[in-house]
Amino acid sequence: MTDDRRHQRVSVSVTVNGFEHELDVEPRITLADSLRSDLQLTGTHLGCEQGACGACTVLVDDLPVRSCLMFMFQVDGRNVTTIEGLASENELHELQRSFLQSRALQCGFCTPGLIVGIVGLDRKLTKEEVRDYVGGHICRCTGYDSILKAAEEYLSGRQMLVEEPPDES
């Protein structure tokens, strides 16, 4: 039995980490799989393909998404940022440096998803809210303490860490 699905292709124009790409992909290929296999950007990891662990987090138009739950064709015309796009030249991104300084990783598998996700935070947060955000990522190695420390240090450096929730009335 030949399956017509395998012959279907859809064109995708997408900017990834500042570079424009034109791809012809199967409609059913996920954003995560296409980034990893079509673009060789293997820094985005797959921990569950069920949307539960956060390891596959990338930014689409600057907001964090679970790339295992999106199709590649859904980012047609959009901007994607992966872990590979955070450092500039040979300089690490501040959050990458915070992670290293706070020893916020051991095996490194959850690390790219966490870093990209935290970079994608776009509002001021309290410590509790930071913990809530990090609660969307599974880490089996660290116990989260050092990850929270790295995140708080980075957000604090950007004046994004606040005592009280902003403007709750």
Add this chain to the structure above:
Amino acid sequence: MSHREDGPKRNLVEGRAAYVADLAPPGTLYAAFVRSVNPFGSIRHIDISEASRVDGVRKVFTGADLANSVRSLPIVAPGQPAQTWFPLATNRVRYVGEPLAVVVADDPYAAEDGAELVFADIEPFSPIASVASALTGQSINADLDTNILFETHKTGGDPDKAFSDAAVVIERSFQQARQTPLPLETRGVLASTDIYNQTLTIHTSTQIPHIVRTGIAKSLDRPETTVRVVTPQVGGGFGLKTQVFPEEVVVSWLAVEVGRPIKWIEDRRENLIASGHAHEVTVDARIASDSSGRLLGLDIAVTADVGAYSIYPFSASLEPMTTAGFVLAGYRIPSIRMRARGVATNKCPSGAYRGVGIPPGVFAGERMLELLSKELGVDRIDIRKRNLVSSDEMPYRTPLGAEWDKGDYHEAFSQVVERSDLRQLEAERDQRRESAVVLGLGVVFFNEHSGTGSAAYRARGVTIVPGFDAARIVVDPDGRVLVYASSADAGQDHAAAFRSAVSSELSITQTRIDVIEGDTATCPAGSGTFASRMGSSQLSAVVLAARKLRKRLNVVAGAVLDCAPTNVVVADMRYRDPSSGRNCSFDEVVAAAHLRSAAFAPRSDFEPGLEVQGSFDLPLPTYPYGAHVAAVELDRETFQVKVQRYIGVEDCGRVLNEDAVHEQLVGAISMGIGNALLEEIHYDEEGQIRTSTLLDYLVPLATDMITPELHRIEHRTDRTPLGTRGVGEAGTIGAICSVGLAVADAISILGGEMNRLPMSPGAIYTAISKSRQGTYS
């Protein structure tokens, strides 16, 4: 490529480390496994015709295709005839998820398309989903006539007398549920041969590269020198990756058979249902005590539900044997009777999961002490102090024959009582007895074995694990020092510890040192990494090798400085003869060893080159130990549990790297909290597994965790060269038991009793309702 330490984890934060899923050499084909949907049955026929016609599918293989070129592996467990292990089901399926066919295709999506269209016609047998039915039902393994895969018993002292003399006897049954290690990186294998099939190279996410090499070489009937196992970056192991898996053998066979690189990456569903389970252990226990709370005797029957078959290499003895040795670990009990069994059921085979058998044993023992303390009206702190082995009794030989090395158990325990301000916590607990949210407390003491050596493994009947660790140190002509170790890093940063130790032994700066692990072509054979053996055993092998190298360097330096090697003094990478004042640099010594051997040959002690090997085999394990306290809140309406405070006092012997030890403890504690409160693999009565996603199997998140307060005491063991004991599992054992005891304490305030882990809200509700029904009936 071998795992080369490349700067302080920079590549990990950049997303530039290569895990096995990231490797894809040109020409790679992809494998997908077809797995049984029946828990138990006979394979009538496997229809691969539709699958074979899927566009992109190259070929489909079943167990029958492997039968002529893959050998079964014998699995030996003490007291049982050898089972044979074959990587694809041929006559029978024995658990949901057991692999029975494999599809090879151009890309992973096509492989899965093909796998969906393989139809296995299975004649079902009555499924065996519990130990009870396993003991009366059909034998699951065709080559055995029993489902008892392992059985042992031992008696020390005079338990009958102890129980007849006792003022009080407490009897209970304790359980831990089936759980799974769930590293964030699933399993994966990439295998390929060179064009003449002279070397089969297998990249696999494993903790045991040399044992995998042995298993695959034996299965494929080829010399080990023709099999190279390489660990890529590994995303966590936690004991899961200490088996030789069917998929590793099959993918390796495919690489030879098909003649192309073959890649298989496990998905999370497969990982949950068919990789490795653990922890499903019941401890039926009785303790005998005098009227003051002094323990007289212990009688335990440990039963482990080990799944469908005995795994390679640790066998079905792994958990039950370990649990039986760690009930009331650290306490003085003159008489012990123990029985332990591993029983087969139609479930995924069980292997190791951080703590490996120790948590159910410690949980049972510490719960018994709580019940005893209540029964006698003796304070929980006093009852422990009364029975904890004191340092002047050490080394202490238990009635079952274990020998605990010297430590100060009382110091650890007193410190945790003081640092947690336990009396104050108890007062708070009492004040809140009637509150909407009650407070429960758990205080536990435990020891654990680390760095199990060959003697201990043979005594347990495990014949395939070497038990020793090795290191080869090479100084290259350019002056770089390369440490090749038999261990395998899954995130624990072994390299930092080895660099630190070697730097210290050789007086050279750490930046000169590279650490390579996980490549059987270059690293010496040993055991791999499990049982917290890095700190205890592997590090010792590295140190012994470094000391040999220091002697060699001194000989060369003596030749260069024209003095006796024993006169040479080393500091800051310079070698000096104090009597003459002559000195030279490390680099000059290295150059002399490589290029001046003709000049120094007349010196009888001179050997050219700088390469040494050291190995270490612990004759007796070393025992890290600790005392942990947990305070938990339990909501009396929702039965939600929140860990409020965690205090741990730990002795892992000498510590080289405080940060690394701390992070192992914190990570292990979070894992233990998960085991105590959240994690459970469910099978229904028909042997169907119900937990196949991360929405069913819950692991701890940042919102479940607190910051533990950790303190260290340090009593160096005399069983390792540096006095290190290891620390990888202490936090898990301590957290499972202290949190379990704390929740049980809170449940007792609400009128119930619970002796099973995990203590999830539903289970807590059931425990409390049962007790209330009991009261009113």
